Amino acid sequence: MARRVQRVLEELFGLRGRLMLLMLLSLGPALALVAYLGWKQGQLAQHEATEHVAHVARLVQAEFAAEIGRARHALAVLGTEAPKLVADPADCVAALNRVRAMNGALLGLSLVGATGEVRCAPPGTPLPVTAELALIETARRDETIVVGPYHYHPEWRQGAVVLAFLLPPRRGEAEGVLLALADPLPRLEALARRAALPEGSVIALFDGERRVLARYPDRERFAGQLAPPGELFAELGNTGVEARGIDGVQRLWAFSRIEQPGPLGPIEILVGVPSAQIITPVRHETRNAYLMLAFAGGLLLWLSWILGGHLLVRPVRRLARLTQSVADGDLAMRTGLASEGGEIGELAQAFDLMAKRLEDQFEALNTARRNAARTERMFRAVADHSTSGILLHMGGKMLYVNRAIEAMTGFSREELLQMEFWQVVHPDHQDFIRQRAARRLAGEVIPDVAEFALNTRDGCERWVGSSGTQIELDGQRGALITWWDITARRQLEKAAREGERTLLAVMDSIKSIVLIHRGDKLLFVNDTVCHMTGRNREDLLCLRFCDIFVAADRMKVFEAGRARLAGQPEPNYYEARVQHVDGTYRWVEITGALIDYQGQPAILGNSYDITERKRAQDMVEQILQGSPSPS
Known part of the structure; x- marks a missing residue:
């Protein structure tokens, strides 16, 4: 008995009940019209x-x-x-x-x-x-x-x-x-x-x-x-x-x-x-109209209960059962109501189409999973045999490292996966790497390559070049990083820098002018340049290369330097005047060579003071021309 009552209540609050409620609401205007006509008739x-x-x-x-x-x-x-x-x-x-x-x-x-x-x-x-x-x-x-x-x-x-x-x-x-x-x-x-x-x-x-x-x-x-x-x-x-x-x-x-x-x-x-x-006749007519409406309403409710169950409730229940079957994983189920007309037929067609697309998507998902598994196996095979270190981290937590990372750091894969990403970075560079990782995960544009030292198990100095890209894994941002060993190059560069310092000390001791410039920018001047121009080294390095010459010679010097830097033919020697801050000048003979300085092309210039020679030449020319000698 209780189950029957519960079923009736479910029917009343279900589609049938709503259909009956709509029928009752549709009778509302008719009832209002009858009431209005009765009132109006009473008024008349x-x-x-x-x-x-x-x-x-x-x-x-x-x-x-x-x-x-x-x-x-x-x-x-x-x-x-x-x-x-x-x-x-x-x-x-x-x-x-x-x-x-x-x-x-x-x-x-x-x-x-x-x-x-x-x-x-x-x-x-x-x-x-x-x-x-x-x-x-x-x-x-x-x-x-x-x-x-x-x-x-x-x-x-x-x-x-x-x-x-x-x-x-x-x-x-x-x-x-x-x-x-x-x-x-x-x-x-x-x-x-x-x-x-x-x-x-x-x-x-x-x-x-x-x-x-x-x-x-x-x-x-x-x-x-x-x-x-x-x-x-x-x-x-x-x-x-x-x-x-x-x-x-x-x-x-x-x-x-x-x-x-x-x-x-x-x-x-x-x-x-x-x-x-x-009033009584009017009330009788109104009452009769209400009785007729009540009879018609009862008949409509009965018909809506019977026909609603056949035309609406039964197809919807079938759709509900099929929906549950699809939810349980049976994607091959179909409604069989696609030939029905009206909204039920449209709903059935939409359901069948949804089930078909879900089936296709499920098959595509399985295919994608198989492809992903195959791709992951291939990636691991390639990564584990790569000489470059490859690691994947998310929020600093390392999720994958290849064998090259183990070789570079001296830690095993199990140890590395328990560590934070920057724990394998040298303490002097950890803040730099943390900031770089945070900026990458925030979506900022950062330089492609960074160089830093590692914190290895044996304490040996090991430098790596690092490049990475941002990826998304399970809806979260992560980073895929590649390392390559640059320890040998850093050692060579260190030796080169030490040799460069020795060379610069030698050039400082030379009495002729020695300078290095790239385009119009002075990169090095020796003490002779400072003495000849009356300026200190810091001021000279802030000037343009041509500014140490008198104005009439600047274009000649600039064109010669530009041609040499571009690899074009230019004279091996040419003369120009170096200007002192007191307004006097000295003649110099300039020669230059294209060198690699600090990893980029530059010009090494060497100049000799020929002022006395120029004076002697002038005296000879005056003698040959019969001019009196200068006092």
């Missing part, structure tokens, strides 16, 4: 109901005014029969009954005196009380038909209007006033039917004290009651208010008003339609 229904209820309120107001007008007309008609009404009580009653029968809104007609005493009234007619004396007085004063306020009469248990009309007095007759008791809204039920109000609708009239004057339906039940304070009367004047009436039913209300004089204030007309009659 409420708006239509509000307009309808407001129209009914206007009809009630018009009906009220029309009934008052008909009551006024009835009094005016009776006024034309004033003599008959005053003269004969029987005729008066008959006339009053006739007029009342013609107007259903009239509850009663009577003829009263100036002080309110009844002179004529049909049997059963509701009679006015003393409260109407003010209305009678107003009618006597204004001599016109006066309409009293529409208010609740407790003795009649309904709302009514009293109209008063002063009959024109005749000679010898007492003054009389016609009183009419009228209900302007006797046909509220008929008006509600004509307006097609739905069941449960209400038409109610309230006075300024919020007392019910008239109501449809249940007029007898609610007439005269005071409405409790609440949200309904707080919204008077606003059309489209939804509130509870005095019967506790929630309705949509529309308001209208009939202005009338007196302390009771205007008459408020309220028409209400049950909210359920407006």
Whole structure:
């Protein structure tokens, strides 16, 4: 059971669950649309109901005014029969009954005196009380038909209007006033039917004290009651208010008003339609739409579960199993789904292509490993038989040395592989080699060849030339170094340097000028050059070679030296003047030879002072030309 629950949970959180979630999300806009349409339909229904209820309120107001007008007309008609009404009580009653029968809104007609005493009234007619004396007085004063306020009469248990009309007095007759008791809204039920109000609708009239004057339906039940304070009367004047009436039913209300004089204030007309009659149909339609969507959504979820497992989950699981097989090393596995259409087919093709490339790369890797092993064997065979030392180090740690390195250092291969690279370098050169190795590993450009002494096991002096290149091994930088033995050459150079020092000492003792120059650079001058120019050796070595001669001879000397250095023909001897710092000069005869000095070509110059000879030649020439001898 637990395994089944776990499997279902895995399905829900797997591809099927995600597919079902997508289906549910796709239903979201439809649900939102249904909700919006339901809300909009409710708004439209409420708006239509509000307009309808407001129209009914206007009809009630018009009906009220029309009934008052008909009551006024009835009094005016009776006024034309004033003599008959005053003269004969029987005729008066008959006339009053006739007029009342013609107007259903009239509850009663009577003829009263100036002080309110009844002179004529049909049997059963509701009679006015003393409260109407003010209305009678107003009618006597204004001599016109006066309409009293529409208010609740407790003795009649309904709302009514009293109209008063002063009959024109005749000679010898007492003054009389016609009183009419009228209900302007006797046909509220008929008006509600004509307006097609739905069941449960209400038409109610309230006075300024919020007392019910008239109501449809249940007029007898609610007439005269005071409405409790609440949200309904707080919204008077606003059309489209939804509130509870005095019967506790929630309705949509529309308001209208009939202005009338007196302390009771205007008459408020309220028409209400049950909210359920407006909203319930819309809610039913919305609920049905939701039910249809729920059914369609459930069907889609079921189909997505079934079809998703067949079309999506099963191929993906197969791909997952094949991926695991490839991960386990079976690179020959293929999906067999490459012919499928759509994204699954593309995924299967990509998987097969990946497996094929992995198989090819694995085969290429094996081939490369075999080639690398063969190359390593060849390298070791060549390196071990090479007379040059070959070593590989990484970060100073030696990883490989050949037999020549063992012979040069006197240490065995096992000992060398336990040592740092610079431990086999002479202590005087270790800092130089450390810096050079660090710069090489950092990728800097360094001179190709370096020479240094080794720290051998037997302590013998051994010099090597070293050259190397940077390599990458297992993702880390290392260096491949080649050494060759230069001990014999260094010994010869040492002997040559000692012989050179002896030669330079001899040249310093020669009284003629001896100098060595390379191009325009002086490399050596003997003491005779210092004496003849009046300069010390350090100053001379900072001058150009031609600067020790007078300006007129410098180009000749420079061209001769350049030709000799280039191996071109030039005179064996030539003359020039060497200038002293005091401005005097000495004639010299110059000869030179091309030599190797400090490993590079240079010119060894030898000059003899011929100043006295030049003077003697000048004297001879003067004698031969008959010139006087110089003093």
